[in-house]
Amino acid sequence: MSDRESEFRTFAAARMESxxxxxxxxxxxWQTAEDAVMSALSKLYVRWSRVENPEAYARTAVVRAAIDETRRPWWRRERAHGHALPDRVVPDGAPVVDERLRMRAALGRLPAKQRAVIVLRFLEGLSVQQTASxxxxxxxxxxxxTARGLETLRQILGTELEACHEAAV
Known part of the structure; x- marks a missing residue:
């Protein structure tokens, strides 16, 4: 294995989950996300020796691939819908899961580009300049x-809270 390939493998293994x-x-x-990551990493591998900032390149390629997947789902012939069972028992994380599901559902209601900006800015912690780049x-x-996405999220999440309070009364 060459040094170039070894460096790439180390980078890919370290960044795969994020x-x-x-x-x-x-x-x-999740399936589309995996496809987007594989597509991005394959593009990065071809350009590995010429890319100055592999982290930024990978992040950009992943977000673009994921957006493209949401825009053009019609060209995909097969989709896996199976759910694998976990290999080991994990503690109940229901409270955390509920909040994540609520936030994921709210993010899912944003247009793809707004969602990408919100994810990069607040979950990846990028600056305005880094997100723009x-x-x-x-x-x-x-x-x-960012402003429109946050306002939409506030409206969505606020409406959900009002509905929960009305149901409880």
């Missing part, structure tokens, strides 16, 4: 998508 999580939050489907948007567009 890239997969980023893709999932962007597109909302990643998505190849002007910084002003990132700011507008």
């Amino acid at each position: 890239l997969r999580g980023l893709a999932y939050l962007t597109c909302g489907d 990643t998505l190849k948007f002007p910084e002003g567009t990132v700011k507008v998508y």
Whole structure:
């Protein structure tokens, strides 16, 4: 195995889960997220020796691939719908899971580009400039998508809370 290949494998192994999580939050489907990550990593591998910042390149490629998947699902002929059982018993994380599901459902109601901006800004912790660079948007567009996305999330989550309170009364 060459040094180049070894470096790439080390990078891919270290970043796989975070890239997969980023893709999932962007597109909302684990299988599509895996496809987006594999596509991004295969593009990165071909360009590995020429890429100055592999982290930024991978993040950009994953988000773009995930957005493309949500735009063009019609070209995919097969989708896996099976759910694998866990290998080991894990503690009940119901309270955390409920909040994650609620947030995931709210994120899923945002348009793909707004969702990508929100995920990159607040879950990946990127600045406006880094997000703009990643998505190849002007910084002003990132700011507008951030504001609109957050406002939509507030409305969605606020409506859910009101409905829960009314149901409880």
